[in-house]
Amino acid sequence: MKVEVVGPGTIGARVANALLRARELLGIDEVIVFKRRFDPQYMSDLWQLKSRGAKLALKKENFEEFARFGLEADYEEMEALSGCEVVVDCTTDGEAGKFRGKYEDACYQAKGLICQGSKKDRGFGKRLFVYGVNLDAVDFTRDRFIQLGSCNTHACAILTKAFLSRFPLADIDWIFFDINRRDSDLNQPKASVRSLEVCRFDDPVFGTHQAADVAEVFWTKGVDLRGRIVSATKKVAEPYFHCGTFKVDFSRRVSKGEVEEALREEQPLIIRTTRGFDHYNFEACRRWCDHSMGTFYNLACVYDCEVFDGGNGRSTAIGRFFTPQDGNVVLSNIAAISGYIHGALKGEILKALERTFLLSLPQTEGFLSI
Numbered sequence: 001m002k003v004e005v006v007g008p009g010t011i012g013a014r015v016a017n018a019l020l021r022a023r024e025l026l027g028i029d030e031v032i033v034f035k036r037r038f039d040p041q042y043m044s045d046l047w048q049l050k051s052r053g054a055k056l057a058l059k060k061e062n063f064e065e066f067a068r069f070g071l072e073a074d075y076e077e078m079e080a081l082s083g084c085e086v087v088v089d090c091t092t093d094g095e096a097g098k099f100r101g102k103y104e105d106a107c108y109q110a111k112g113l114i115c116q117g118s119k120k121d122r123g124f125g126k127r128l129f130v131y132g133v134n135l136d137a138v139d140f141t142r143d144r145f146i147q148l149g150s151c152n153t154h155a156c157a158i159l160t161k162a163f164l165s166r167f168p169l170a171d172i173d174w175i176f177f178d179i180n181r182r183d184s185d186l187n188q189p190k191a192s193v194r195s196l197e198v199c200r201f202d203d204p205v206f207g208t209h210q211a212a213d214v215a216e217v218f219w220t221k222g223v224d225l226r227g228r229i230v231s232a233t234k235k236v237a238e239p240y241f242h243c244g245t246f247k248v249d250f251s252r253r254v255s256k257g258e259v260e261e262a263l264r265e266e267q268p269l270i271i272r273t274t275r276g277f278d279h280y281n282f283e284a285c286r287r288w289c290d291h292s293m294g295t296f297y298n299l300a301c302v303y304d305c306e307v308f309d310g311g312n313g314r315s316t317a318i319g320r321f322f323t324p325q326d327g328n329v330v331l332s333n334i335a336a337i338s339g340y341i342h343g344a345l346k347g348e349i350l351k352a353l354e355r356t357f358l359l360s361l362p363q364t365e366g367f368l369s370i
Contacts, residue, residue, distance in 0.1 A: 012090030117150030
């Protein structure tokens with residue numbers, strides 16, 4: 001069983017590293033990473049992956065250039081693709097959509113092809129997948145191409161699921177997510193923005209793609225969230241966690257206990273933190289996780305939540321959360337790969353995945369907390 005990761009960058013390197021860690025669990029013989037272009041700043045990442053057992057695929061014309069950095073190719077690009085059962089595209093925005101035709105031609109043996117959550121790659125896959133939310137909507141024996149939600153889509157989707165699982169849809173008037181996006185990752189060389197940047201609404205129905213994607217995820221489950229969910233985003237000058245605020249308007253009175261129980265029922269995909277600073281949470285994860293960059297695979301981390309009287313017998317729940325970016329997307333990648341390998345994702349396989357990848361935490365007032 002061979003799995004190829006195309007584009008070992010911010011997400012791809014973590015997916016490859018996680019696959020190497022879970023080779024025996026998943027039944028993988030080889031993890032292949034394909035680097036399309038030569039870039040000196042990624043050579044050490046590739047060397048680390050190779051030292052952990054990954055095989056390197058390159059375009060034939062790049063063999064010599066990579067070899068000068070001590071990186072010998074194990075496969076030529078098309079040779080690697082043609083022999084893989086699962087291919088995971090982690091390239092930059094829009095590239096996966098461009099290469100779908102190539103994948104269809106080259107990956108005739110592949111059981112599944114996965115791409116990441118860029119809105120520019122819409123149309124790559126039949127389903128938009130978020131682990132823990134719409135697993136039952138994906139048929140891994142038939143849905144050969146799938147796309148995953150973005151990191152903030154993962155966080156918003158699991159929080160939305162928490163409320164929809166606890167309260168009838170008729171009790172929820174509106175769900176709003178206000179997301180503060182970090183402007184760069186620690187391993188990205190681009191310059192940081194100098195101040196907060198407010199992003200435009202680019203979707204007349206959902207505000208921004210995060211709410212649109214959550215609605216698409218729930219559409220696969222037969223739930224129509226049009227007119228009930230909206231998101232807004234802004235960029236902030238920091239490289240740690242995304243963070244955001246959720247606001248849920250209820251058509252009846254609800255208690256804080258009901259809301260907290262809704263969040264608690266989605267543990268361990270939703271966890272809590274007593275720290276209000278993103279760098280504190282990032283450092284806590286880096287200290288206790290054995291994953292690269294200190295990321296962890298839980299989908300959302302809630303800091304605070306309160307319920308307010310909305311008048312006329314209504315209530316509003318407002319909470320703040322952090323997004324374990326990249327880590328939550330990596331979890332969905334690993335789950336989808338496992339689904340394609342085994343034909344389904346359930347039972348002991350599912351339990352083993354969660355034991356391996358979800359952060360083990362102590363409980364504070366009934367919540368798993370970092």
